[in-house]
Amino acid sequence: MNKEKQIVRNWLKVFIAALFISGFTAIPVEQELTYVVNHFPFEGSIKGFLEEVLIGIKQTSKDHPFLFYGYDWLAFAHFVLAILFIGPLRDPVKNKWVIEFGVIACILIIPFAMVAGHFRGMPFWWRLIDCSFGIIGVLPLAICLKNIKRLEAEEKEKSETKDAFDLLIA
Numbered sequence: 001m002n003k004e005k006q007i008v009r010n011w012l013k014v015f016i017a018a019l020f021i022s023g024f025t026a027i028p029v030e031q032e033l034t035y036v037v038n039h040f041p042f043e044g045s046i047k048g049f050l051e052e053v054l055i056g057i058k059q060t061s062k063d064h065p066f067l068f069y070g071y072d073w074l075a076f077a078h079f080v081l082a083i084l085f086i087g088p089l090r091d092p093v094k095n096k097w098v099i100e101f102g103v104i105a106c107i108l109i110i111p112f113a114m115v116a117g118h119f120r121g122m123p124f125w126w127r128l129i130d131c132s133f134g135i136i137g138v139l140p141l142a143i144c145l146k147n148i149k150r151l152e153a154e155e156k157e158k159s160e161t162k163d164a165f166d167l168l169i170a
Contacts, residue, residue, distance in 0.1 A: 002154070004147040008092045011140040015102070016082045016089070018137070023078030026071045030057050049123060081105075092148045093155060099148065102141045109134030 025032060033054045040047045060067055085102070087095035113130035122130075 002151075004150045004154075005092060007147045008144045008151070009089055011144050012085055012089045012092075015137070015140050015144075016085050019078050019082035019085070022133075023075040023082070026075040026078065029068070029071055030054075030061055033057055045123075046125075049126070088144070088148075092144065093151050096145070096148050096152075099141050099144050103138055103145070106134040106138040106141065109137070 033050065037047070037050050037054050040050060084098055088098045092099075110131045113127045113134075117127035117130065
């Protein structure tokens with residue numbers, strides 16, 4: 001396997017794993033948040049916000065547990081998106097569109113987090129954390145696209161060489 005294809009495969013494995021992990025973390029949100037609040041090393045506005053969120057989560061869990069079904073679907077969406085990236089893992093050139101889709105999705109995180117977060121009353125610093133997932137996510141995908149372009153050029157060169165050879169022997 002050539003170098004570019006291996007680079008693409010390695011970065012896609014990291015990206016797929018990150019999507020699966022993100023999905024798994026959406027399910028036990030109350031337990032995770034309890035742990036974070038209990039072990040948060042600093043006092044101040046961030047810890048205060050996390051405590052407020054935990055109170056809301058606990059109250060919702062007690063009074064309206066069916067709302068957590070939305071978290072289950074969030075997890076499911078992450079799992080499905082991770083599976084989508086198996087296509088370019090197998091054939092990066094043929095499935096380049098999946099990587100491009102991923103780049104678009106990562107970029108769209110930024111305006112979505114800013115607008116939706118504003119209307120939901122999320123602190124600005126929290127919206128920046130959400131935006132960082134899009135920025136971090138786009139980096140491995142950009143590396144993949146760069147290497148896929150090299151693979152496309154190699155495939156085109158091989159095809160042209162084959163065509164020229166076929167003309168010679170015809």
